[in-house]
Amino acid sequence: MTRVLVTGSAGFIGHALSRRLLGDGHAVTGFDAFSDYYDVGLKRARHAELAASPSFEAVEARLETPGALLDTVARTRPEIVVHLAAQAGVRYSIENPRSYVESNLVGTANLLEAVRAHPVRHLLLASTSSAYGGDAQSPSRETDRAVTPVSFYAATKLATEAMAHSYAHLFGVPTTALRFFTVYGPWGRPDMALFLFTKKILAGEPIEVFSGGSATRDFTYIDDLVEALIRVMDRIPAQPGAGAPVCAADTLSPVAPYRLVNVGGGRPVRLDRMIDTLEAALGRTAQRISLPLPPGDVSATRASTELLQALVGTVPETPIEVGLPAFVRWYRDFYGV
The missing domain is CATH 3.40.50.720 (NAD(P)-binding Rossmann-like Domain)
Structure with a gap:
């Protein structure tokens, strides 16, 4: 121990x-x-x-x-x-x-x-x-x-x-x-995009999509x-x-x-692809409002994983097609929606 x-x-x-x-x-x-x-x-x-x-x-x-x-x-x-x-x-x-x-x-x-x-x-x-x-x-x-x-x-x-x-x-x-x-998954942070998008889509409210969904994140x-x-x-x-x-x-x-x-995973995903995957997991279509990237944000993130792999070997990389539905299941269960 x-x-x-x-x-x-x-x-x-x-x-x-x-x-x-x-x-x-x-x-x-x-x-x-x-x-x-x-x-x-x-x-x-x-x-x-x-x-x-x-x-x-x-x-x-x-x-x-x-x-x-x-x-x-x-x-x-x-x-x-x-x-x-x-x-x-x-x-x-x-x-x-x-x-x-x-x-x-x-x-x-x-x-x-x-x-x-x-x-x-x-x-x-x-x-x-x-x-x-x-x-x-x-x-x-x-x-x-x-x-x-x-x-x-x-x-x-x-x-x-x-x-x-x-x-x-x-x-x-x-x-x-x-x-x-860009860490995500069950029990995630309510201030992050995935959580905010899920809440608004289920409530029938529009979501704000920066850079027309072209921004990428290493989820x-x-x-x-x-x-x-x-x-x-x-x-x-x-x-x-x-x-x-x-x-x-x-x-x-x-x-x-x-x-x-x-x-990180080293495999960045466009924001619009993430939203498409989230819509499929929720069974709902989002109303998207396009906005410019806000101050302090960057347009893309992608990790080099060479050092991490040299230290600890290959770390699992869960694709968003698996990770996002897992988050949605937790969200619906936790909030009863």
């Missing part, structure tokens, strides 16, 4: 990862603030499912509260920490940037101080494909320059990557930062992402001079036990 601390355990990815860890026989401490950025009831329902396991302990607190993370880490002594808690959302970061400073920057700094005081075997840190910003290539490789973020959300995530690298260098904290690409099914995280946990970056790169695309730092890894 491995002791794992998961921050953001009531969130979409945190819940799915915690459920998998508990199912595999590990002990999980879930740390979450239950912020009201989206439906708190959904977050409570996720945690209630996890609480059915005697190996799960819930801690309700904010990342930025002085001492909250330090006390939790000191008491539970996790061997692995997966830092998923953050203020998410590209567009909301334009409206309320302070919440991103407090949660993403101050909160991550508090976590780094906690694992500095009480060392862990491996720290996994969630980042985002948005970090590639205006420099984005296709596919986006971890070795690409990423210095032109086009949203404040992306800027804070780039900052947390740099902060974690500095702690890995200064204090020897083995760290893997992971850039996630990553939640179970595939969790499988990748589980495998990466055991791929601990070596201390400087103690290990060789696993491939030409490796981002293993020359001065720290630190690595940056994409987690």
